[in-house]
Amino acid sequence: MDPELLARFERGDRRALARLITHVEDGTPQGRAALRSLYRATGKARSIGITGPPGAGKSTLVDQLAAAFRKDGLKLAIICVDPSSPFTGGAILADRVRMKHLQEDPDVFxxxxxxxxxxxxxSRTTGAVLKVLDAFGFDVILIETVGVGQGEVEVVREAETCLVIEVPGLGDGIQAIKAGILEIGHAFVVNKADNPGADRVSEQILTMLSLNPNPPEWQPPVVQTVATRGTGIDELARQVRAHWAHLDAKSLRHRHLGQRRVADLSDILKARALGSASQRVLARPDFTELRRQVELGQIDPYEAADRLLPFDGPDEWRLP
Amino acid sequence: MTEQPHKIRVVVAKPGLDGHDRGAKVIARALRDSGMEVIYTGLRQTPKQIVHTVIQEDADCLCVSILSGAHNHLFPEIMKLLRENEVSDVLVLGGGIIPPEDVPGLKQIGVSEIFGPGTATFDTVRYIREHVQPRA
Structure with a gap:
């Protein structure tokens, strides 16, 4: 425990911010205590999620978009997530390679x-790290996801504005009507628009959006960009600002924050329930033996679960 | 949020003008395969960019690869900026083409070790594990 850490954080010390993020990521007692005391100071920053397939140009777009917001004098934080190895837990985090414009700027973290x-x-703690950055006083926080495919939509819970990046050449119109990631965009970006097929991708997205049975109040725009050259970035920044104005005018920001708080409560309760149930199971003297019997196929896992952790909830909540 | 053992975070940086990053990528990959989280900066970083990255990423270790011959200029600059920013708990290692007669001078300004061509990646991994400051 470093008793000075939170005080330094509150004085605006960026090293304290960085260290606190590590505590939160690692789930240390200090990280948990800090989250608790910072929570009420959150909800001020705008959050923008950037998601799309690997190599679509997310990091380059983040770099360009951040430079556009810096011209407005906004203080920015960027969280970039890259995958961990499922085998070793190691990772190569290389999104910074594309963010050279920002790395000497003292108002970008x-x-x-x-x-x-x-x-x-x-990652599991990205939402919590977002809160730490929010409490530190950044105006805008950009969250770049892992390169995703179709179903990884968690960013929509954390970010009030979600940008979905597509590129020409990946799939046909069938991909465009599938459920998942294409449902979460508040704006769609067709990057690498100097490649053949960009107009077709834009059209497919527009068609997909026009088929929405409950047309939303906010009609997501489709913006073509060439991020490496900065083409289309001003238009994208303009659309993001328009979405902010929309959120403010309709008090949607308020609603989104409320939903996020309730989701946090739900996560905390789930983690606690899991923690206390695990402790009860692990404390049972017959746990190892029953696990072995399941492994050998001598009893089925439902039977073992009934004995290890009798279910006391209502019947319809009992999984098979 | 359950407590996880701290993952060692390493910044692998390429300062200056040389564009040879094969070695840096091999090291990054070896550290990744040993379970560390590696922040790779890419080519042609300034010392200031590197130190900002070390601070923002709360790195345990900084590996700097230089093949241009500018090590006696770049390392002192990086070490000075680390000191100015009161970063004293980061293990700094060097790699690339660094003549043996320059090594003592680099160690004197705070570079812990230099790993030249031919070093087994395993030795670098073990050195980092044994020398990073433990986190509370």
Missing amino acids: IRSMASRGALGGL
């Missing part, structure tokens, strides 16, 4: 995170 086994495009 970039933090790379490894996914550490989580599969939704973020």
Whole structure:
């Protein structure tokens, strides 16, 4: 425990911020205590999620978009998530390679995170780290997900504005009507738009959006960009600002924050329930023996579970 | 949020003008395969960018690869900026093409060890594990 850490954080010390993020990522007692005391100071920063397939240009877009917001004088934090190895737990976090414009800027803070086994495009503690950055006083926080495929939509819970990046050449119109990631975009970006097929991708997204049975109040725009050259970035930044204005005018920001708080409560309760149930199971003298019998196929896992942790919830909540 | 053992975080940086990053990538990969989280900066970083990265990423270790011959200029600059920012708990290692007669001078300014061509990656991994400051 470093008793000075939180005080230094509150004075705006960026090394204290960086160290506190590590505590939160590692789930140390200090990290947990800090989250608790910072929580009420959160909810001020705008959050933007950037998601899309590997190599689509997410990091380059983040770099360009951040440079555009810096011109407005906004203080920025960027969280970039890259995958952890499922075998060794190691990771190569290399999103910074594309973010050279920002690395000497004292009003930009970039933090790379490894996914550490989580599969939704973020790591388990990305939401908590977002809160730490929010409490530190950044105006805008950009969250770049792991390169994703179709179903990794967790970023929509953390970010109030989600940008979905597509590129020409990946799939046909069938991909565009599938459920998942294409449902979470508040704006769609067709990057590498100097490659053939960009107009077709834009059209497919627009068609997909026009088929929405409950047309939303916010119609997600489709923006073509060439991020490496900065083409289309001003338009994208304009659309993000328009989405902010929309959220503010309709008090949607308020609603999103409320939903996030309730989701946090749900996560905390789940973690506690899991913790106390695990402790009860592990404390049972017959645990090892029953696990061995399951392994050998002598009893089925349901039977073993009934004996180890009799279920006291309502019947409809009992999994098979 | 359950407590996880601290993952060693290593910044692998390429300062200066040389564009040879094969060695840096091999090291990054070896550290990854030993379970560390490696932040790779890419080519042509300034000392200031590298020190900002070390601070923001709360790294335990900084590995600097230099093949351009500018090590006697770049290392002192990096060490000075680390000191100015009161970063004293980060293990700094060097690699690349560094003549043996320059090694004592680099160690004197705070570079812990130099791993030249031919070093087994295993030795670098073990050195890092044994020398990073333990986290409370």
